Amino acid sequence: MAEPLKDYFENCLYFTANSLARTISRMAEEEFSRLGMSTSHAFMLMLVIEKPGISQKDLAMHLNLAQSTISRFVDSLVLKGFLQKKAEGKQVLVNPTKKGSEQLELIQKAWKQLYKRYSEVLGQEAGDEITRKTNEAAKKLGGE
Numbered sequence: 268m269a270e271p272l273k274d275y276f277e278n279c280l281y282f283t284a285n286s287l288a289r290t291i292s293r294m295a296e297e298e299f300s301r302l303g304m305s306t307s308h309a310f311m312l313m314l315v316i317e318k319p320g321i322s323q324k325d326l327a328m329h330l331n332l333a334q335s336t337i338s339r340f341v342d343s344l345v346l347k348g349f350l351q352k353k354a355e356g357k358q359v360l361v362n363p364t365k366k367g368s369e370q371l372e373l374i375q376k377a378w379k380q381l382y383k384r385y386s387e388v389l390g391q392e393a394g395d396e397i398t399r400k401t402n403e404a405a406k407k408l409g410g411e
Contacts, residue, residue, distance in 0.1 A: 284401075294384055298377045302370070304347075307332075309374045311340050312349055315363050316371050322358045331409075 295306045327337045344350040349367030386394045
């Protein structure tokens with residue numbers, strides 16, 4: 268007897284991981300839309316604030332994104348007045364502006380609100396465990 272289609276979906280890491288990603292992404296977009304930036308932009312801005320003068324190459328490595336994507340994100344945040352970039356030899360270094368640094372507290376509040384929302388549904392301990400296990404799996408599967 269063939270397995271029901273539901274079993275394929277519920278027992279497939281690919282399907283369940285993507286389903287979870289879509290759900291948590293919607294929640295995150297709702298929180299970050301209030302700031303007028305995407306979650307990816309927020310992650311980048313936080314990283315630049317933490318590591319002023321970081322190269323676009325290092326941003327790509329830390330955020331696990333293509334350099335072309337990083338370049339687009341940096342340009343977008345430069346246009347919004349949150350970042351400034353400076354060519355230094357072959358590298359492009361990125362620094363936060365005063366306006367960008369002032370966003371840090373708002374970004375942190377949005378992350379805390381997102382955490383609160385999914386913790387209320389999953390339970391804080393379960394949410395933390397899912398996060399830890401997902402991170403471990405991503406590292407193992409990514410060859411890190």
